[in-house]
Amino acid sequence: MITLLESRAVNKRFGGLKALTDVSLTIRKGEVYGLIGPNGAGKTTFFNVLTGAYAIDGGEFVMNGSELPSAKPHLVVQHGIARTFQNIRLFRELTALENVMAGHHIRSSAGVWGILTQSRAAREEERLMQERALEILDYVGIGRHADTVARNLSYGDQRRLEIARALATEPQLLALDEPAAGMNATETAGLRTLVETIRKDGITVLLIEHDVKLIMGLCDRVAVLDFGKKIAEGTPAEVQRDPDVIRAYLGGHRAH
Amino acid sequence: MTTTSSTLPLPASFALDRRIQRPLVILLALAAPLVALAMGKSWVRVLDFALLYVLLAIGLNLVVGFAGLLDLGYIAFYAVGAYTWAFLASPHFGIHLPFWIVLPLGAAFAALAGIALGFPTLRLRGDYLAIVTLGFGEIIRIFMNNLNQPINITNGPQGIDSIDPLTIAGLDLSRDLDLFGFQISSLLLYYYAFLACVVFAIILVRRLQISRIGRAWAAIRDDELAAKAIGIDTRMMKLLAFALGATFGGVSGGLFAAFQGFVSPESFSLMESIVVLTMIVLGGMGNLAGVVVGAIMLTALPELLRHFAVPMQMALFGKTLLDPEVLRMLLLSLAMIVMMLVRPAGLLPARTRYAHRDRRNA
Amino acid sequence: METFLQQTLNGLVSGSIYALVALGYTMVYGILGLINFAHGDLLMVGALVALQTVTLLNAAVPGLHPVILLLAGVAVAVPVCMAVGYLIERIGYRRLRNAPRLAPLITAIGVSFLLQTLAMIIWGREFHVFPQLVSTTPMEPMAGVVVSPLQIFTIVVAFALMGGLMLLVNKSRLGRAMRATAENHRVAGLMGINANGVIAATFIIGSGLAALAGVLFASNYAIAHYAMGFTPGLKAFTAAVLGGIGNLPGAMVGGLVLGLVESFGAGYIEHLTFGFLNSSYQDIFAFVILGAVLIFRPSGLLGERVADRA
Numbered sequence: 059m060i061t062l063l064e065s066r067a068v069n070k071r072f073g074g075l076k077a078l079t080d081v082s083l084t085i086r087k088g089e090v091y092g093l094i095g096p097n098g099a100g101k102t103t104f105f106n107v108l109t110g111a112y113a114i115d116g117g118e119f120v121m122n123g124s125e126l127p128s129a130k131p132h133l134v135v136q137h138g139i140a141r142t143f144q145n146i147r148l149f150r151e152l153t154a155l156e157n158v159m160a161g162h163h164i165r166s167s168a169g170v171w172g173i174l175t176q177s178r179a180a181r182e183e184e185r186l187m188q189e190r191a192l193e194i195l196d197y198v199g200i201g202r203h204a205d206t207v208a209r210n211l212s213y214g215d216q217r218r219l220e221i222a223r224a225l226a227t228e229p230q231l232l233a234l235d236e237p238a239a240g241m242n243a244t245e246t247a248g249l250r251t252l253v254e255t256i257r258k259d260g261i262t263v264l265l266i267e268h269d270v271k272l273i274m275g276l277c278d279r280v281a282v283l284d285f286g287k288k289i290a291e292g293t294p295a296e297v298q299r300d301p302d303v304i305r306a307y308l309g310g311h312r313a314h
Numbered sequence: 315m316t317t318t319s320s321t322l323p324l325p326a327s328f329a330l331d332r333r334i335q336r337p338l339v340i341l342l343a344l345a346a347p348l349v350a351l352a353m354g355k356s357w358v359r360v361l362d363f364a365l366l367y368v369l370l371a372i373g374l375n376l377v378v379g380f381a382g383l384l385d386l387g388y389i390a391f392y393a394v395g396a397y398t399w400a401f402l403a404s405p406h407f408g409i410h411l412p413f414w415i416v417l418p419l420g421a422a423f424a425a426l427a428g429i430a431l432g433f434p435t436l437r438l439r440g441d442y443l444a445i446v447t448l449g450f451g452e453i454i455r456i457f458m459n460n461l462n463q464p465i466n467i468t469n470g471p472q473g474i475d476s477i478d479p480l481t482i483a484g485l486d487l488s489r490d491l492d493l494f495g496f497q498i499s500s501l502l503l504y505y506y507a508f509l510a511c512v513v514f515a516i517i518l519v520r521r522l523q524i525s526r527i528g529r530a531w532a533a534i535r536d537d538e539l540a541a542k543a544i545g546i547d548t549r550m551m552k553l554l555a556f557a558l559g560a561t562f563g564g565v566s567g568g569l570f571a572a573f574q575g576f577v578s579p580e581s582f583s584l585m586e587s588i589v590v591l592t593m594i595v596l597g598g599m600g601n602l603a604g605v606v607v608g609a610i611m612l613t614a615l616p617e618l619l620r621h622f623a624v625p626m627q628m629a630l631f632g633k634t635l636l637d638p639e640v641l642r643m644l645l646l647s648l649a650m651i652v653m654m655l656v657r658p659a660g661l662l663p664a665r666t667r668y669a670h671r672d673r674r675n676a
Numbered sequence: 677m678e679t680f681l682q683q684t685l686n687g688l689v690s691g692s693i694y695a696l697v698a699l700g701y702t703m704v705y706g707i708l709g710l711i712n713f714a715h716g717d718l719l720m721v722g723a724l725v726a727l728q729t730v731t732l733l734n735a736a737v738p739g740l741h742p743v744i745l746l747l748a749g750v751a752v753a754v755p756v757c758m759a760v761g762y763l764i765e766r767i768g769y770r771r772l773r774n775a776p777r778l779a780p781l782i783t784a785i786g787v788s789f790l791l792q793t794l795a796m797i798i799w800g801r802e803f804h805v806f807p808q809l810v811s812t813t814p815m816e817p818m819a820g821v822v823v824s825p826l827q828i829f830t831i832v833v834a835f836a837l838m839g840g841l842m843l844l845v846n847k848s849r850l851g852r853a854m855r856a857t858a859e860n861h862r863v864a865g866l867m868g869i870n871a872n873g874v875i876a877a878t879f880i881i882g883s884g885l886a887a888l889a890g891v892l893f894a895s896n897y898a899i900a901h902y903a904m905g906f907t908p909g910l911k912a913f914t915a916a917v918l919g920g921i922g923n924l925p926g927a928m929v930g931g932l933v934l935g936l937v938e939s940f941g942a943g944y945i946e947h948l949t950f951g952f953l954n955s956s957y958q959d960i961f962a963f964v965i966l967g968a969v970l971i972f973r974p975s976g977l978l979g980e981r982v983a984d985r986a
């Protein structure tokens with residue numbers, strides 16, 4: 059088993075609130091790793107710190123053996139990490155196709171001069187990008203909506219488009235923040251198939267999810283956060299039996 | 315909730331005739347000054363200015379419409395271009411360089427000014443940018459007004475005159491051309507020269523718009539955080555938009571100086587920045603056709619007001635209650651407010667920029 | 677030393693006016709995250725309405741005591757500005773609260789120009805002399821510093837207003853509701869706070885302060901004009917950023933600091949630039965400061981309220 063991403067004693071504070079305390083995890087290449095926990099446990103914060111949306115207050119992330127930069131989201135993507143957001147953040151006024159092509163930004167290189175002169179290389183790159191984007195749209199199952207403006211897509215399709223856009227950055231690790239939230243049963247089943255396909259195609263998945271059935275069915279291993287601390291880690295079956303986890307979920311001590 | 319109106323489908327007949335549309339627009343652009351000439355030379359002058367404003371608006375649209383950066387000091391870049399021309403091609407310093415040196419220099423200076431201004435501010439939240447650019451516009455104006463002492467650089471509020479006209483390959487555009495006995499007005503010569511610039515600008519900007527850079531700008535405009543999350547170096551991209559937009563401002567400024575033969579700080583007031591902004595707000599942010607229409611409408615507005623609003627008020631009230639200048643300001647400010655509230659996408663909203671089906675079949 | 681004290685005094689006078697206007701920017705920003713470009717123009721509206729009132733009253737009842745005239749001017753200008761401020765929020769901004777962020781900014785610029793144009797239509801383009809209702813005759817020099825009653829009056833009124841506002845925000849129910857709304861509109865709504873009402877109240881209070889600042893400003897410069905709000909507005913915004921936008925004490929500190937820097941800067945700029953720049957460049961200090969703050973300490977002197985979440 060090769061380690062892909064390791065978080066080492068990661069800390070994050072918001073003023074007096076300790077949102078993450080010494081969180082250490084190891085994610086292996088090729089697995090689907092679940093991150094669960096009650097509302098407000100710090101899961102999204104973990105994503106935000108990992109992807110550089112927030113600065114890290116202590117500890118580090120190591121991806122493929124090299125430390126990730128803190129608070130530099132566009133550089134983190136180059137290390138092969140792509141994410142989606144808990145509350146969908148698409149480029150609303152762009153079409154689905156354009157959203158995915160935007161995702162290709164760092165995998166393309168045409169400069170101002172090449173574009174202004176429409177150099178052969180720039181034109182060729184643009185054509186390839188478009189082809190590839192259409193492929194990805196088909197891959198996540200919304201190819202027929204290529205020309206639809208993102209904000210006009212149905213909720214489930216918006217979630218899929220966000221995944222497509224993330225895939226376009228050609229990540230090794232795909233981090234999904236509650237992708238099934240707000241989906242109906244059919245949509246959730248579709249999503250599950252999609253994540254399985256993605257894993258089969260060699261991309262490691264880090265998954266935040268509330269839907270216990272989905273987690274149990276999909277994940278190879280799961281970590282549980284509570285009050286910003288990791289309280290358990292293991293296979294879904296192990297975690298489910300863990301008394302701390304049961305307490306955290308049944309305690310109902312959260313106002314959120 | 316406010317953007318839904320942008321998807322109102324255009325009437326079918328409108329969208330249908332794309333093949334007829336283009337030649338029609340070209341014909342209109344070529345014939346317009348001739349029609350105007352029949353109405354009087356001053357109308358050709360208005361058209362010439364309209365084209366300069368179109369050029370300005372195209373540049374500002376790149377910043378505001380494409381990248382979503384509100385630049386309220388845009389006219390400062392116009393000023394940089396105009397003063398560059400005035401310094402390097404007029405008796406003021408006794409330097410008379412040709413346009414192919416002065417114009418690129420003006421553009422380059424404007425771009426540098428854009429970078430110098432953008433570099434410290436673009437990492438900040440967008441609304442700060444609006445204020446900083448506003449301040450920058452004022453600073454430039456204060457300098458133009460006061461740098462006539464202790465050393466006379468700008469000649470202060472009097473401005474600089476007798477500026478060299480645009481001379482292309484020995485053809486002085488400020489003189490009427492005698493072609494086989496036909497007198498071609500200098501205003502017409504300038505019109506076609508400016509038209510060429512506008513067409514060139516539209517081609518360039520259009521290419522940028524449907525490229526990875528244009529998409530990166532749109533991404534930043536729609537959701538900066540998400541743009542970062544897919545690896546876009548938002549700061550570099552914003553700086554690029556800012557510098558390119560400024561370049562357009564610089565070029566139009568140079569052309570303005572040559573055409574007018576005279577520059578003074580008065581031409582570069584905040585009001586001018588606001589006028590250009592209203593042009594793109596009115597036409598439709600991000601949509602080139604809209605921007606062109608908006609620019610032409612608003613340049614023609616003062617003339618129309620002079621010709622129609624004044625006589626109308628005289629007829630109705632027996633006196634002019636609102637002079638054209640006040641009326642213009644009133645309409646501009648109302649246009650900005652009403653457009654944002656009622657039709658934020660503009661009169662001609664940006665439609666899908668990138669219809670890949672067209673290309674596939676082509 | 678004497679010039680030093682004199683510059684300090686001058687700086688405090690203009691600084692306390694900036695502070696009053698800056699409070700309006702910062703309150704609206706704190707609660708809506710919006711730069712209300714039209715705020716500076718409310719200062720203009722306040723000054724011109726007060727002037728109009730004073731002129732009319734003086735014509736109707738000649739020989740009234742200047743203090744009564746002044747109070748009458750304020751008594752009309754403040755409610756008028758409050759009403760204008762309320763209307764701006766209600767008509768211009770409320771519908772745009774969830775719109776793309778450029779929309780309210782552009783509307784705000786439109787409103788600013790609309791106010792100026794309307795003022796131009798009502799009061800013309802000329803500069804109006806604003807009467808000296810509080811004496812500007814210097815009193816006995818103290819420690820060599822020339823002080824006029826108007827200057828003292830300005831500082832005292834401004835500080836009293838700032839103190840009052842702090843009390844209101846920190847101690848009253850409305851103040852608590854304002855702070856809760858600034859934190860989070862939705863949550864405030866869940867707590868039973870009428871967010872719309874609170875936002876309207878914020879605009880109304882800020883506009884009232886701007887009206888008073890306008891009267892003080894016009895009194896000190898003895899002039900009123902349709903475009904007079906632009907420069908102090910921009911400077912007050914700078915003051916708000918300098919102190920940390922969204923932060924009330926910050927706006928006051930920022931205003932005072934800016935006033936002082938300007939006053940000293942204008943006094944010494946010729947020395948500093950070896951005679952190259954003179955005091956006609958006074959107005960660029962604010963921008964230079966704004967630039968420097970944004971580059972080196974964007975959260976301002978006292979830190980801003982930020983609530984950007986990923």
Ligand SMILES: Nc1ncnc2c1ncn2[C@@H]1O[C@H](COP(=O)(O)OP(=O)(O)O)[C@@H](O)[C@H]1O
Pocket residue numbers: 072075077095096097098099100101102103104984985986
């Ligand atoms: N930008 C922020 N500023 C202040 N507090 C935050 C911020 N983001 C998250 N928090 C707080 O951190 C804690 C963890 O939140 P989050 O990571 O969103 O939880 P979840 O596990 O539900 O995704 C919560 O108490 C939340 O209020």
Ligand SMILES: [Mg+2]
Pocket residue numbers: 101102103144
């Ligand atoms: Mg979450």
